[in-house]
Amino acid sequence: MKLKKLISYTFVMLASFCAFTAEGYFIGDGGAGKRVLVYTSELENGLSDSSDAWIAAKVKRDIINDLVTYSNLTVINSDERSTIRKIQKEYESSEYSTDNPVQLGKSVQAKSYITLTTTRLEQKGQDYYGISATIYNIETRQAEGGFTLKPSFSQADFVTKAHGTVSAELLEQMGVKLTSAGKRLICTGSFDEAVSGDISDAEENLSAINAELEKLSKKQSELSVQSLTSLEEQAHKTRIETQKALLLQQKKNEEDKIQRMKADEAKKQEEDAINKKRNAEKRDSILSLSSQIEKKAQAIRDKKTEALNAAQRIVIIEGEKLALLENENTIAASIEDYNSKLKAECEAQMKARRERKTPTAEKNPDGTLNERGLMSLENDILEIKAKYEDLEAKNESDIREKTNEAQKQLRKKITADIDDLESKKYTITSIAEQGLYLRIGNYDGNIGKEGWKYGLAFSFDGQTVYETEDLLSYQDLTGKTVPGYPKLGSKNREQNLKLYNQYLDTVENYDSFFRMNVPFVEAVLTYSVRTQSYKNPSSYVLVIEKIEFRNVSTGKKIKTVMPLIHCPYQYTPSVDxxxxxxxxxxxxxxEMLKQNRLKKQAELDAQKKEEQKQKKEQKKEEQEQKKEQKKEEQEQKKEQKKKAKSASSKSSKQDPRDTICSLLYEFIPGAVNFYANDKSAYITVGYTATLGLSDNMFIGGNLEAGCGGTAFFSVPQSDDYYYDSSYYETDDTAEPVLTCSGILGASYNIAKYLRASVYGEGGYILNELGGGVGASLELYIPKKFGIMVSSSVLYNDTNKFMLKYSAGIELCF
Incomplete structure (x- = not known):
């Protein structure tokens, strides 16, 4: 903040820094070696609500800037106490009170000082401002010069234009002879502004600016190789860079002006050459029309508006900011001055206490302080420090309390003025005001174009912020369509030829107007202003909302463009x-604390979430490890169990069975089955598969297919018959049958490789639902093969009870 304050607002040139001031602005040495103190700037008869109190500080700062820029004088601002102390230290002067200008001036080796008094005068409900500047000789204490502007200017005009007029007169009275370019440039925007009448004036301005730039560049090169160690030297270097940027902008403005003038002059010469070839009647006609248009344009210029434009409002806002800043600096300086006195008093009292004669009871035999003496001295020193710390705090509180209300009201006014600035829409015209430049070229008669190309530039406070080019068509400008050339023998040719010649005359007239810069067309640009954050000091955005083109002769609107362009604008010097x-x-x-808390909470939440994620992943990993470990343990147990079973099977007859989770351990790929009772008999072949539930329990399934039928036999006629199986025969026809059943049973090894089983069977038995029980005997080689025989009793509704005999080969797993 201190650095920016020195950069933007100090503009004080010490003797060692005066050599770079450009001679392009003045003749001779420009007052080199002379020191002038700009002392007070006061406002008389200000508004009762103090809303114009900032004007005095604004005018003072602007005049100091002018004096520094357009001379080689060493200008000292009485408000810059740090600079004053440095000069006093350099010349080993006493620190005189700033309340006495003579003493202060002598302490900084100044030969004269300037006082400024701004006066407000109310007339018919309107406020008018004027200024009086007086130059005093410090040795004689007599006024030796001065200048007065009577209160006849609006507030906006006064704060934007007064300083240049006053500064030019003060420099003249202090022996600084400005060049013609210097006089014009220092008064740019002032009441007595000398507008560049021709190209030679503008070129002279440009030459002076280039001379300034050359010397600034030289000084900048010298500073670039220096090792800057102090705040003031760094501020000086940055100030040169800032002034160079301003000069470059001023240079561009002059170059643009020269370019426009040369283009206008070329068009005028072209018009003069064409005009010589016209007949007298045509010349008089064009002259008469242009004279009428000029009168209407002048009527537009003569219309005055009392409303402030955007640039004036910004100047007022920045002036209020400057007053706010200088008030803060003054408050801080007052606190610092008083506290430095208190600090000196505190040091003196502590020194007196340390040098005070020590009572005998507080001394050792050798004369040094004993414990009581040390404790007494320490407590007394702490008491003195606490006393002055309280005084410093009270001093700061008292000063801020006295100034708080004024600063508070100034802040409110700045806020209100910014709101007012942003709430309005502003217009600027190419006829009534400087800043909007419209130039129109010669007619382009090519089919599809048929119009005049125009260039429009918008300059805001000396800065070109917007430029555009486009076409104004013949129809836009006249409201008529372009007639075609009538062919020979065409209908109504003479009438159409007359229209075509009128078209040619109109184009020639308009071309002539545009070459002579007759304001036949008026451009009206509408824009609004947006203020940037206080973090971007004195920065604004101009929003180009609408551009209208009007025919000055008829007053009609001929074209409207809605660009909606945002153009940055930087007020200089900025107020940080x-x-x-x-x-x-x-x-x-x-809100910042809230956002910081939310940000911190979000970071904590994210961190917590990440930790939870890591814990979850860690837990998952641990679970996976445990699962893997458990699986390994189960496999180990299973392996051990198998080994134990294998060992057990070697030492006993029992052959252990696997559980249902294991593989199929028995499969009978082919079995022959015989069903029979006293009425029917069936033969089937099929497959049986079983799966172990435990060592002794199993389940399985059975699938068979075959045929059979009702049984019959022959009986002798005598009663002396006997049973003979050879008489038992099947019926003449065989019935196909299917069996699909489930099995649940238990087994036990009655020998090492001999296993007996009992089981129950149920399901689809010989084409019907049925079931039964049975037993089997297996002779096998483990995990290879074996043979099986079984017998069972089954029942279904048709066949009732039947015996089933089975035999087959099995595969063992």
């Missing part, structure tokens, strides 16, 4: 201060 009201600052601070 947080101008917002305390409530807004507090709200913003609380």
């Amino acid at each position: 201060i947080d101008w917002r009201t305390e409530s807004v600052q507090k709200s913003d601070y609380e």
Whole structure:
């Protein structure tokens, strides 16, 4: 903040820094070696609500800037106490009170000082301002010069134009002879502004600016190789860079002006050459029309508006900011001055206490302080320090309390003025005001174009912020379509030829107007202003909302463009201060704290979430490890169990069975089955598969297919018959049958490789639902093969009870 304050607002040139001031602005040495103190700037008869109190500080700062820029004088601002102390230290002067200009001037080796008094005069409800500047000789204490502008200017005109007029007169009275270019440039925007009448004036201005730039570049090169160690030297270097940037902008403005003048002159010469070839009647006609248009244009220029334009409003806002900043600096300096006195008093009292004669009871035999003496001295020193710390705190509180209300009101006014600035739409015209430049070229009669190409440039406060090019068509400008050339023998040719010649005459007239810069067309640009954050000091955005083109002769609107372009604008010098009201600052601070808390909470939440994720992944990993470990343990147990079973099977007859989770351990790929009772008999072949539930329990399934039928036999006629199986025969026809059943049973090894089983069977038995029980005997080689025989009793509704005999080969797993 201190650095920016020195850069933007100090503009004080010490003797060692005066050599770079450009001679392009003045003749001779420009007052080199002379020191002048700009002392007070006061406002008389200000508004009762103090809303114009900032004007005095603004005018003072602007005049100091002018004096420094357009001379080789060493200009000292009485408000810059740090600079004054440095000069006093350099010349080993006593620190005189700033309340006495003579003493202060002598202490900084100044030969004269200047006082400024701004006066407000109210007339018919309107406020008018004027200024009086007086130059005093420090040795004689007599006034030796001065200048007065009577209160006849509006506030906006006064704060934007007064300083140049006053500064030019003060420089002249202090022996600085300005060049013609210097006089014009220092008064740019002032009441007595000398507008460049021809190209030679503008070129002279450009030459002076280039001379300034050359010397600034030389000084900048010298500073670039120096090792800057102090704040003032760094501020000086940055100030040169800032002034160079301003000169470059001024140079561009002059170059643009020269370019426009040369283009206008070329068009005028072209018009003069064409005009010589015209007949007298045509010349008189064009002259008469252009004279009428000029009168209408002058009527537009003569219309005055009392409303402030955007640039004036910004100047007022920046002046209020400057006053706010200087008030803050003054408050801080006052606190620092008083506290430095208190600090000196505190040091003197502590020294006196340390040098005070020590009572005998507080001394050792050798004369040094004993414990009581040390404790007494320490307590007394702490008491003195606490006393002066309280005085310093009270001093700061008292000063800020006295000035708080004024600063508070100034902050409110800045806020209100910014709101007012942003709430309005502003217009600028190419006829009534400087800043909007419309230039129209010669007619382009090519089919599809048929119009005049125009260039439009918008300059805001000396900075070109917007430029555009486009076409104004013949139809836009005249409201008529372009007639075609009538062919020979065409209908109504003479009438159409007359229309075509009128078209040619109209184009020639308009071309002539545009070459002579007759304001036949008026451009009206509408824009609004947006203020950037206080973090971007003195930065604004101009929003180009609408451009209208009007025919000055008829007053009709001929074309409208809606560009909606945002153009940045930087006010110079910028004022780096947080101008917002305390409530807004507090709200913003609380919002910042809230956002910081939310950000911190979000970071904590993210961190917590990440930790939870890591814990979850770690837990998952641990579970996977445990699962793997458990699986390994189960496999180990299973392996051990198998080994134990294998060992057990070697030492016993029992052959252990696997559980249902294991593979199929028995499969009978082919079995022959015989079903029979006293009425029927069936033969089937099929497959049986079983799966172990435990060592002794199993389940399985059975699938068979075959045929059979009702049984019959022959009986002798005598009663002396006997049974003979050879008489038992099947019926003449065989019935196909299917069996699909489930099995649940238990087994036991009655020998090492001989296993007996009992089981129950149920399901689809010989084409019907049925079931039964049975037993089997297996002779096998483990995990290879074996043979099986079984017998069972089955029942279904048709066949009732039947015996089933089975035999087959099995595969063992």
